Amino acid sequence: MAERWDLVVIGAGSGGLAAAKRAAAHGARVALIEGDRVGGTCVIRGCVPKKLLVYGSAYRETLANATSFGWELGDVRCKPATLLANVRAEVDRLDGLHVGLLVKAGVELMRGWARFESPHELLVTSAEGEQRIDANRVLIAVGGRPVRPAIPGAELAWVSDDLFLQDDLPASVLIVGGGYIACEVACILVGLGVAVTQLVRRDHLLAGFDRELSDAVQAGMGELGVSIRFGAAPVRIDGSPGILSVDDTAAGVHQAAAVLLATGREPFTAGLNLEAAGVRQEGARLPVDADQRTNIPHIYAVGDVIDRINLTPVAVDEGRAFADSVFGGKPRRTDLSLVASAVFTQPELASVGLSEEEAKRTLGAEAVRVHRARFRSLALALPQRGPRCLLKLVVEDATDRVLGAHMVGEHSAEIIQMAAIALGMGATKADFDRTMALHPSVAEEFVTMA
Known part of the structure; x- marks a missing residue:
């Protein structure tokens, strides 16, 4: 039995x-x-x-x-x-x-x-x-x-799982995809000395995130050294590991020692x-x-x-x-109404609540007010190089309630985790404004935005 x-x-x-x-x-x-x-x-x-x-x-x-x-x-x-x-x-x-x-x-x-x-x-x-x-x-x-696209030679490429199994890294990698896994891996590999080309089917990175934030990440990745090709998807992969050739839909041909497919799960x-x-x-x-x-x-x-x-x-x-x-006699359900997320690119992106596009689509453009701050953090003041921070609040104009808090820059995930508490409690822009700034910090910009 x-x-x-x-x-x-x-x-x-x-x-x-x-x-x-x-x-x-x-x-x-x-x-x-x-x-x-x-x-x-x-x-x-x-x-x-x-x-x-x-x-x-x-x-x-x-x-x-x-x-x-x-x-x-x-x-x-x-x-x-x-x-x-x-x-x-x-x-x-x-x-x-x-x-x-x-x-x-x-x-x-x-x-x-x-x-x-x-x-x-x-x-x-x-x-x-x-x-x-x-x-x-x-x-x-x-x-x-991970899912491999149905193209000839897809079996020659890595999926994201394979990255962690490598004993060492090749000199060059072509990454297929524009989502968070593709972008994170691109930044990791460039930082470790690998030449990276990224093929993105859409016209921008990180679909589903606030577009202004994704553009800021794209600019930072370009400065880091990632070569991004938009409007292109692979149609076939040829060769053998160490010497691979990828043909794309834009009639481009790319050579790389390895190909990583970050095309969904x-x-x-x-x-x-x-x-x-x-x-x-x-x-x-x-x-x-x-x-x-x-x-x-x-x-x-x-x-x-x-x-x-x-x-x-x-x-x-x-x-x-x-x-x-x-089993516990304590009925409850997971609340999915306000879930923060982060993309650990360089620069880092984190977000909670509605994006600007979502808010305007839901409430109407005239009902939404956007506050933003762009600056180079103090950590980069002396080298005078590196990506600028972007902090953004999306506000419902009629109620002054903050609908979304978004950030690109150092420690974004840590900062947005705390901002999520305020949004969950229904904080208004006035509540943010009343909060005394902690200076000098990156996060203070959320409470000093005009």
């Missing part, structure tokens, strides 16, 4: 880990199934290793500016192989840390890949064999995977055999209600697999809200 669990979680990423530990804390008997390392995209091949690479690559600009502050530097060179190895070591440490936290929480970690045999029965397959388990409730938290539902459970899909996505429930009452889903807002903190809160509601 198959072993019975109160909750079986499929996927040990951010949402699955959060749900499993919270449900166990409420007294549920929980099994978590994972065929890969523990931590998911964010910890293993996303946010954490990426941010470490961002920190490492940023030293190029820091060192370039050092002489302005009186530091005389000798022969300095970058060794990407050392950085990549150290990042992988930190990821391994975090993997072990998360496994330990599951043990401490009383969650049973099952190594293997899950497949539905019926709505309540799962088959877990691993190198050790197969195990059948029964679940009163199932939470699907399998996350997403999709839910990783392959192999789950959802048909056996009767779970409805829309493409690869799992539609859910506000309580994270699929069309099958005892099967839920959180995170990138539902393709709603694919951010780690959202997945974590969805997982905890599910566990609190189902």
